[in-house]
Amino acid sequence: MALKTQHKRPDIIIENGIQYTSKVMLDLNDLKKVYPTPNGDYVVLENLNLQIMKEEFVTIIGHSGCGKTTMLSMIAGLNPISGGSISVLSNPIKGPGPDRGVIFQSPSLMPWLTTLENVMLGVRQVFPHAKKKEREDICKYYLSKVGLDGSFHKKASELSQGMQQRVGIARAFAIKPKVLLLDEPFGMLDSLTRGELQDVLIEIWNKEKITAVMITHDVDEAIFLADRVVMMTSGPSAKIGDILDIDFQRPRSRKSIIEHDDYYKYRKHLIDFLEH
Ligand SMILES: Nc1ncnc2c1ncn2[C@@H]1O[C@H](COP(=O)(O)OP(=O)(O)OP(=O)(O)O)[C@@H](O)[C@H]1O
Numbered sequence: 001m002a003l004k005t006q007h008k009r010p011d012i013i014i015e016n017g018i019q020y021t022s023k024v025m026l027d028l029n030d031l032k033k034v035y036p037t038p039n040g041d042y043v044v045l046e047n048l049n050l051q052i053m054k055e056e057f058v059t060i061i062g063h064s065g066c067g068k069t070t071m072l073s074m075i076a077g078l079n080p081i082s083g084g085s086i087s088v089l090s091n092p093i094k095g096p097g098p099d100r101g102v103i104f105q106s107p108s109l110m111p112w113l114t115t116l117e118n119v120m121l122g123v124r125q126v127f128p129h130a131k132k133k134e135r136e137d138i139c140k141y142y143l144s145k146v147g148l149d150g151s152f153h154k155k156a157s158e159l160s161q162g163m164q165q166r167v168g169i170a171r172a173f174a175i176k177p178k179v180l181l182l183d184e185p186f187g188m189l190d191s192l193t194r195g196e197l198q199d200v201l202i203e204i205w206n207k208e209k210i211t212a213v214m215i216t217h218d219v220d221e222a223i224f225l226a227d228r229v230v231m232m233t234s235g236p237s238a239k240i241g242d243i244l245d246i247d248f249q250r251p252r253s254r255k256s257i258i259e260h261d262d263y264y265k266y267r268k269h270l271i272d273f274l275e276h
């Protein structure tokens with residue numbers, strides 16, 4: 001039997017005297033969530049097990065109301081767990097933290113602050129000892145990446161929905177998280193902006209070597225972005241129903257993926273799951 005011991009650094013594992021670094025970034029173990037309701041407890045998630053590897057891009061699909069946002073908000077530390085555990089690099093999470101950046105469907109910016117000030121809010125908290133100029137440079141870098149270099153000093157209330165969503169993305173990247181959690185971030189955008197922001201997301205994810213977990217309702221988006229697509233069963237007591245590996249090489253182009261034979265197999269697999 002393999003002898004497994006935990007090193008002082010929890011992401012280092014020693015097995016039979018050989019030391020290696022665990023590749024698991026996120027570990028959801030027998031996760032459970034119960035919401036109290038006037039008609040009694042409602043078990044949204046139960047026995048949900050999922051491991052997500054370092055630098056992996058995972059997309060999550062499942063029917064509306066199955067518990068995707070509930071799961072993501074628990075990983076973010078914004079929603080208490082009813083049972084089981086969630087660990088980041090083997091450390092059980094105790095609440096929100098700068099190791100996890102979150103991008104919601106609507107970015108909820110401070111409307112009276114400028115684009116730059118909105119991104120600075122988080123950066124100031126995470127890098128309190130950096131000089132103001134250094135912090136500003138980080139914010140400006142990510143704002144430029146999402147195509148907002150001409151809008152640093154515009155008030156958030158003056159931005160279009162697509163521009164606000166870009167600020168939300170820049171804000172999450174600027175705190176340099178290990179894990180990026182995205183809840184239908186492009187759901188409300190037109191298809192052109194959506195494609196553009198998917199490309200920005202993949203570029204920064206690839207460059208910063210972060211781990212991404214993204215909920216989407218769009219099967220094509222799920223395939224285009226992911227290393228693995230995770231399918232959740234319908235609630236109550238939702239869990240992981242199936243996982244599909246997407247073996248397309250990176251960098252990917254939409255055209256080459258659509259022309260690939262496997263694309264239709266993947267698509268069929270996901271649609272069959274959703275229709276049953
Ligand atoms: N605070 C809450 N109190 C009680 N029930 C809740 C609460 N939040 C969510 N729910 C219920 O839990 C279930 C899962 O909700 P959740 O928002 O996680 O689903 P979802 O998969 O993200 O759905 P969608 O795809 O529509 O965004 C739903 O039945 C919802 O009504």
Ligand SMILES: [Mg+2]
Nearest residue numbers: 068069070183
């Ligand atoms: Mg949701």
